[in-house]
Amino acid sequence: xxxxxxxxxxxxxxxxxxxxxxxxxxxxxxxxxxxxxxxxxxxxxxxxxxxxxxxxxxxxxxxxxxxxxxxxxxxxxxxxxxxxxxxxxxxxxxxxxxxxxxxxxxxxxxxxxxxxxxx
Amino acid sequence: xxxxxxxxxxxxxxxxxxxxxxxxxxxxxxxxxxxxxxxxxxxxxxxxxxxxxxxxxxxxxxxxxxxxxxxxxxxxxxxxxxxxxxxxxxxxxxxxxxxxxxxxxxxxxxx
Numbered sequence: 391x392x393x394x395x396x397x398x399x400x401x402x403x404x405x406x407x408x409x410x411x412x413x414x415x416x417x418x419x420x421x422x423x424x425x426x427x428x429x430x431x432x433x434x435x436x437x438x439x440x441x442x443x444x445x446x447x448x449x450x451x452x453x454x455x456x457x458x459x460x461x462x463x464x465x466x467x468x469x470x471x472x473x474x475x476x477x478x479x480x481x482x483x484x485x486x487x488x489x490x491x492x493x494x495x496x497x498x499x500x501x502x503x504x505x506x507x508x509x
Numbered sequence: 510x511x512x513x514x515x516x517x518x519x520x521x522x523x524x525x526x527x528x529x530x531x532x533x534x535x536x537x538x539x540x541x542x543x544x545x546x547x548x549x550x551x552x553x554x555x556x557x558x559x560x561x562x563x564x565x566x567x568x569x570x571x572x573x574x575x576x577x578x579x580x581x582x583x584x585x586x587x588x589x590x591x592x593x594x595x596x597x598x599x600x601x602x603x604x605x606x607x608x609x610x611x612x613x614x615x616x617x618x619x620x
Contacts, residue, residue, distance in 0.1 A: 430612075448607065
C-alpha cells in the first residue's frame with residue numbers, strides 16, 4: 391500500500407531537548423516536504439527536498455533542520471525545541487517536483503500527522 | 510509571494526444540496542492546483558489535481574475548475590452527503606517548487 395509514515399504520532403517534550411520526527415515513503419517519490427499546521431495560519435511549508443541530498447527552505451524554516459540521505463526518508467530535526475514549535479506536523483511526498491511535476495499523476499501524499507507539544 | 514484565499518472559512522448546508530467552494534490565488538504562474546480533504550485530526554487526502562493547461566477535472570460527485578488568468582478555482586460538490594463534512598483545502602504549486610495552501614473551508618452537511 392502506498393503510504394507516507396510519520397513517527398511519532400504524538401509527543402510531549404520539554405524545551406531544549408533535541409528530537410527527530412521521522413518520515414518515510416514507499417513510493418520512490420523524488421519530492422518530499424514538511425509542513426506545520428496551526429489554527430488560523432493554515433499549512434505552512436518548513437523545508438522541502440527535490441531529491442537525495444537536495445534540500446531547501448520553505449516559509450518557516452527557523453528552528454528546524456532536515457536531511458535527505460536516502461530517497462525514502464526525510465527526517466525533521468528540532469535541535470532545541472521551544473514552545474512556539476508546538477504544532478501539528480505533516481510530511482508529504484510526490485513523484486516529481488518543479489516543472490517535471492506537472493503531470494496528472496503528480497498527486498501529493500500526506501502522512502497522518504505528528505502532534506508535537508513543547509512545554 | 511503567492512497567496513491563496515478561501516472564503517468563507519466555514520459553510521453549513523442541508524444534505525442533498527449542490528455546493529461550490531471557492532479558491533483564489535494571486536500569482537497566476539502556477540504548475541497545477543490541487544484540492545484536498547482533511548478530516549479532523551487526520552492528514553490530507555488529495556481529491557483532484559488540475560494542471561495549469563487544463564480547465565477542469567472530475568471525480569465522481571466532485572468537479573474542479575481552474576481559471577488561471579483570473580486566479581480562481583472552484584470545487585463543485587453535487588448532491589452533498591453528511592459524509593462530505595470535512596475541511597477542504599486548495600493548494601497551488603508554483604514555479605519555485607513551492608506548494609502554497611489556502612486556510613481551508615470547513616464544510617458541515619446536515620442530515
